[in-house]
Amino acid sequence: xxxxxxxxxxxxxxxxxxxxxxxxxxxxxxxxxxxxxxxxxxxxxxxxxxxxxxxxxxxxxxxxxxxxxxxxxxxxxxxxxxxxxxxxxxxxxxxxxxxxxxxxxxxxxxxxxxxxxxxxxxxxxxxxxxxxxxxxxxxxxxxxxxxxxxxxxxxxxxxxxxxxxxxxxxxxxxxxxxxxxxxxxxxxxxxxxxxxxxxxxxxxxxxxxxxxxxxxxxxxxxxxxxxxxxxxxxxxxxxxxxxxxxxxxxxxxxxxxxxxxxxxxxxxxxxxxxxxxxx
Amino acid sequence: xxxxxxxxxxxxxxxxxxxxxxxxxxxxxxxxxxxxxxxxxxxxxxxxxxxxxxxxxxxxxxxxxxxxxxxxxxxxxxxxxxxxxxxxxxxxxxxxxxxxxxxxxxxxxxxxxxxxxxxxxxxxxxxxxxxxxxxxxxxxxxxxxxxxxxxxxxxxxxxxxxxxxxxxxxxxxxxxxxxxxxxxxxxxxxxxxxxxxxxxxxxxxxxxxxxxxxxxxxxxxxxxxxxxxxxxxxxxxxxxxxxxxxxxxxxxxxxxxxxxxxxxxxxxxxxxxxxxxxxxxxxxxxxxxxxxxxxxxxxxxxxxxxxxxxxxxxxxxxxxxxxxxxxxxxxx
Numbered sequence: 001x002x003x004x005x006x007x008x009x010x011x012x013x014x015x016x017x018x019x020x021x022x023x024x025x026x027x028x029x030x031x032x033x034x035x036x037x038x039x040x041x042x043x044x045x046x047x048x049x050x051x052x053x054x055x056x057x058x059x060x061x062x063x064x065x066x067x068x069x070x071x072x073x074x075x076x077x078x079x080x081x082x083x084x085x086x087x088x089x090x091x092x093x094x095x096x097x098x099x100x101x102x103x104x105x106x107x108x109x110x111x112x113x114x115x116x117x118x119x120x121x122x123x124x125x126x127x128x129x130x131x132x133x134x135x136x137x138x139x140x141x142x143x144x145x146x147x148x149x150x151x152x153x154x155x156x157x158x159x160x161x162x163x164x165x166x167x168x169x170x171x172x173x174x175x176x177x178x179x180x181x182x183x184x185x186x187x188x189x190x191x192x193x194x195x196x197x198x199x200x201x202x203x204x205x206x207x208x209x210x211x212x213x214x215x216x217x218x219x220x221x222x223x224x225x226x227x228x229x230x231x232x233x234x235x236x237x238x239x240x241x242x243x244x245x246x247x248x249x250x251x252x253x254x255x256x257x258x259x260x261x262x263x264x265x266x267x268x269x270x271x272x273x274x275x276x277x278x279x
Numbered sequence: 280x281x282x283x284x285x286x287x288x289x290x291x292x293x294x295x296x297x298x299x300x301x302x303x304x305x306x307x308x309x310x311x312x313x314x315x316x317x318x319x320x321x322x323x324x325x326x327x328x329x330x331x332x333x334x335x336x337x338x339x340x341x342x343x344x345x346x347x348x349x350x351x352x353x354x355x356x357x358x359x360x361x362x363x364x365x366x367x368x369x370x371x372x373x374x375x376x377x378x379x380x381x382x383x384x385x386x387x388x389x390x391x392x393x394x395x396x397x398x399x400x401x402x403x404x405x406x407x408x409x410x411x412x413x414x415x416x417x418x419x420x421x422x423x424x425x426x427x428x429x430x431x432x433x434x435x436x437x438x439x440x441x442x443x444x445x446x447x448x449x450x451x452x453x454x455x456x457x458x459x460x461x462x463x464x465x466x467x468x469x470x471x472x473x474x475x476x477x478x479x480x481x482x483x484x485x486x487x488x489x490x491x492x493x494x495x496x497x498x499x500x501x502x503x504x505x506x507x508x509x510x511x512x513x514x515x516x517x518x519x520x521x522x523x524x525x526x527x528x529x530x531x532x533x534x535x536x537x538x539x540x541x542x543x544x545x546x547x548x549x550x551x552x553x554x555x556x557x558x559x560x561x562x563x564x565x566x567x568x569x570x571x572x573x574x575x576x577x578x579x580x581x582x583x584x585x586x587x588x589x590x591x592x593x594x595x596x597x598x599x600x601x602x603x604x605x606x607x608x609x610x611x
Binding site: 007008010012013016017019020021023024027028030031033034086089090091093094096097098101103104106109115116118119120121122123124125126127128130131135146147149150151153154157182207210211212213214218228229232233243246247250253254257258261262265268 | 312314315316318319321322323325326328329330331332333334336337340394397398400401402404406407408410413415416417418419420421422423424425426427428430431432434435442474482486506531534535537538541542563566567570571578581582584585588589592593596597
């Protein structure tokens with residue numbers, strides 16, 4: 001009996017399967033709704049049947065031709081990608097220094113990072129607004145990229161420092177004996193080993209930036225400069241809640257992040273766990 | 280992740296005291312300092328501009344009466360803004376929002392970690408052969424941008440013609456005022472936030488679970504432990520050290536979950552004539568409204584609330600970390 005219950009189609013596995021299937025249905029139901037709405041012929045939202053009788057691409061075509069949607073997607077990719085790359089460069093070098101170098105103010109710096117990590121960026125939006133205005137960066141992508149790159153530094157630097165701590169110093173020491181400088185040893189030996197963690201940090205950041213509404217809403221003004229999140233919200237009210245068009249926009253707007261996410265997700269759980277243990 | 284797979288590891292045995300990384304307390308401090316600066320300075324400059332200076336500016340503004348109508352004739356008012364929020368006219372509003380913020384963050388964190396853990400346990404069973412398939416579907420809410428899914432949920436939960444209520448109508452349930460009744464709006468905010476955040480917890484738990492050898496779980500079962508006992512006595516304690524820091528981070532994240540609240544309910548529905556705060560406003564959306572939405576756009580007051588939020592989030596996070604750290608020592 002016990003043996004039979006622990007096979008692929010035994011009681012235990014079937015019970016777990018049932019839990020998972022219920023969870024999948026609950027998770028996907030809202031998505032099925034909007035996917036079907038985006039292909040449905042009626043623009044008059046909610047009454048649409050779950051599986052449209054005559055699927056149409058009309059809303060997607062309208063999205064591209066009549067709205068600035070593609071521009072918003074491009075804007076999002078520029079600011080989020082730019083912010084994530086810049087942030088990764090800053091925090092990799094920082095994390096490495098905190099893990100490997102001993103210098104005055106190191107402990108204080110680490111403590112500072114820990115404290116700064118607790119400041120939610122959304123509580124400083126007014127001050128950021130004035131600061132960017134002073135720097136002449138208001139309503140520029142450069143300004144938003146700078147804010148994004150700066151706002152998650154403590155979290156990313158901690159994760160990366162924790163990971164660098166776990167790499168044996170002997171690896172670089174061998175390189176130093178062969179005459180390498182620290183920068184060479186770091187780039188040639190340590191960076192390749194740290195790539196999975198760097199990928200995880202990059203992914204965390206790009207998700208956070210793509211999901212930002214508060215900061216983008218005060219930095220960027222003007223329809224041409226909107227990110228996807230800003231644009232679709234604006235556009236839902238401006239077009240009198242065209243549900244089908246909005247659904248098409250939500251799906252197409254989510255696509256870039258979904259693609260990035262699924263192509264990089266194998267780095268996530270490793271990043272989470274090792275970062276958590278060390279950080 | 281494994282460093283021993285590196286081609287360099289064979290040469291790694293050699294260890295010399297002359298290598299630059301060896302920490303030598305006191306000796307050649309200045310040389311070390313100058314070597315460290317190029318590595319950390321760019322990041323510090325970026326934080327200076329985007330975090331440290333705005334934080335200081337926020338503190339300064341919190342002692343003034345700066346607002347949209349007083350851009351040029353603002354004056355320093357000392358701790359008036361703090362007094363107004365903590366003991367004065369706005370104390371009731373502030374503590375009401377604070378209470379809801381804490382309960383919202385706590386409930387969402389606990390429910391999503393519970394759901395995430397149970398799903399992770401199911402996904403960790405090698406007998407479920409097609410588990411990778413379920414996992415890649417269950418992770419979807421994490422992959423989708425919450426700035427979009429929050430707006431989608433707002434439409435789905437629409438009281439009069441939203442699909443959720445239509446579905447409930449087919450099984451004979453009356454329309455639920457998901458977003459227009461204060462109580463239900465809070466329930467909606469929690470449900471939608473859990474929907475968005477359980478995949479993160481599931482992934483974290485699964486990552487940690489995979490470090491527990493299957494033999495350990497198998498051995499417990501052979502010794503006659505039931506599934507709940509295995510979960511509670513073996514899996515939870517072994518997972519605790521890896522997952523606890525994430526709980527703290529998730530709790531702090533939920534306390535500042537601006538996008539979801541703002542885009543789902545807009546902080547509403549209104550519970551008084553001003554509408555600020557609404558029933559689902561958390562501290563960060565409350566202060567955003569004080570600064571950018573209300574009639575007087577009071578930057579000074581919003582800054583004071585910001586400073587208080589910082590100490591509250593910091594304090595609660597530190598307290599939680601300390602409390603969980605203590606229990607960790609008891610477990611080991």
